[in-house]
Amino acid sequence: MPRQQQNLTERSMAIGLKALNRFAASPVVDRLGLRDPAERFLYGASKTTVRTAASAGRTFAAAQKLATPARQPTTKPSGLFDLTPTDEQQMLREAVRDFALHRLRPAALEADAACLAPPELLSQSDELGLTMIGVPEELGGAVAERSAVTAVLMSEALAQGDMGLAVACLAPAAVSTALSLWGDEEQQATYLHEFVGERIPAASLAVIEPRALFDPFKLQTRARPANGGYVLSGVKSLVPRAVAGELFVVAAELEGRGPALFIVEATAEGISVEPEPAMGIRAAATGRLTFEDTSIPASALLAGARPEVYAQCIQLGRIAWSALAVGTGQAVLDYVIPYVKDRKAFGEPIANRQAIAFAVSNIAIELDGLRLATYRAASRADQGKSFAREAALARRLASERAMAIGSDGVQLLGGHGYVTEHPVERWYRDLRAAGLMEGVLLV
């Protein structure tokens, strides 16, 4: 543990993790009282960077290259059933939750309407170091060990503020995690330094395609070997921050090999982007990417198209979406409890009626079940055990049970739940995404 603390402090940027570390880890001071000065320090110093399509022209150039790709080591668990996060996880989770509840939540309504995350919010999120969590220390990462559980806890905490903004904040982290887990030394050298630097690129993991019964293992986006590289063609749907995107990891069927992941820079010829707003997660500025004979170099292929890597990518993405569903589900529960206790009908709080109270109980039961299933899938991933089944089960719960939580959240507020004055209508829309999306995120 001391070693990890040390690394956190050393590796994080001057502001960001280091500052959060200091404040979040201080149990003595009243953090609510301290937060405002802390945040002024944190965010007042932040440089606002507005990214537009024009800034999508970043050139990615190799930094210092290692002899072999760097990977985060995993920690061997004690083998005992345990639901206690490590001190480090606890600290990070609290810091992220503060950010989510006090920064993301107040910005959520406007960002949802604008279909855009405020640039200053994204900068602040970058300073939190989300993209550094999955990066090996040798390459500037912030956390010593590889842990999908840590990523789950962070994702959950962020989505407690707002799912759409959480997706916008986490999208580049999916790319840095993919490169850390599966990139070769060349790919890591070319791209990863950008994700631990001052100005984190807008980046996304694009898997899903616009059609009914979409199956990520049966892709219509194709990669054809040509001229020593590949030619991509196909359409990707609901890609976060697509218009501003500078780097994409794209899932495509590699002829004769099966589904595979490709690193595609936004500057490549033959890519068109258009906004594709959806029912929810609108703050993620989702867009549609079209590849028309887009040529990419041979070095763009990730992990040599190994099928197990692609399967893991899909499974880890599903766990991440389940984690977001947990966070937003918790937001619903925390919101409806005081509401039903305050709201009076027939002379007493509606919480005194079983029809209302039981709905609240069921939200809590299903939320906790989903949370535990999500943690189990992630912890199995960390232990190198198979987790396809567990990821599928967590996803099923996110898809059905979390959706019902969103629906009940609106229902419990009645007409008030249907208007944007209360956030439950947004959570209703956002929660639908959690059981439907593929890719985009990685834990």
Place this chain on the structure above:
Amino acid sequence: MINLEVPKKFATLVGQAHQMAAEVMRPNSRKYDRAEHARPKELDMLAAVIKGMNEGGALSGAGAAGASRSQNGDSADHAGTRNGSNLATVLSVAEVCWGDVGLLLSMPGQGLGNSAIAAVADEEQLQRFGGKWAAMAITEPEAGSDSAAIRTTARLEGDEYVLNGEKIFVTAGDRAELIVVWASLDRDQGRAAIKSFVVERDNPGLKLDRLEHKLGIRASDTANFVLSDCRVPKGNLLGSPEIKAKGGFSGVMQTFDNTRPLVAAMALGVARACLEETRDRLTEAGIEIDYDAPPIAQSAAAAEFIAMEADYEAARLLTLQAAWMADNGKPNSLQASMAKAKAGRVGTEIALRCVALCGTVGYGEGELLEKWARDAKILDIFEGTQQIQLLVIARLLLGKSSSELK
């Protein structure tokens, strides 16, 4: 460090429970489903074998007696967290109920009364009652879920309590050696005056009225009793005889925090039996379950199977969570009720849906699915119905008293 896998140290325990379920429970399942009220003598032998092993024997946790207060002799095997008797017990109970839930309930020495004794008895009482089979008598004709309304009374006369009243639905009541009876010391003082008393089965004041015929768990006897001037020694009152205005009843209710995860575990056992059987039948029918492909892109049967497994997983982890909290001395009323509510309802849902998926193979008496679907229903009823669990959970979440949220 977060890890939701069952520790390796329980592998032997679970393995032995499985062996018992496969070799003793399953082969006798249909027999005692048909021969309702016949004592499953195969279990007497089994109980003797278990008793023959020392107290720490792997199967000692195979019944309700294993659930108890935390730190019940377990040493912490790792700085930080403890995986002890509560976790061991839910695992082995689930495993035995994979074999047969009715037979588990008929396991000598493993009644729910044993949990009550383990939870609140003092050292002297543990000495006297330990090792005996104890049933639990709470329900009355006019008081089911509303246990605070029970009418059975206990009156102190000299060194004895005199019990009068009627008790119904006493699981293993005919076969057990002890009955833990809930009775009121003073009906005017409401729930605070309710205490539990240990009554020897052969007490002349305790008369068996009848045995019920049931939808399922027919291997287990369900007895109705009349208590008429039933005298028990003063020392048979469990816990404190003092009537406290506040918190007195919660001591009695505390038992449920320990036993609700056990009933949840029973539902898990039945559900897993159904899922495994159904998976085999679906495979025979040419259905493959693919965890990587989205369920909507698979056959309806495969999608339904994944949906059932997901709810099973949620129920299972909620149950392990409640047991783990008990092992670690964390208050778990909320989690115990959540586990019971989820496992109780999904156990029944899964069993009934498996019957439907398997058609006449599921519905016919040639296989056990139809029996499991009948057995499962009780698990959403006893130790607090689904609705009672939702009420307990809601009161805790909303901070409501029982008079505010009725």
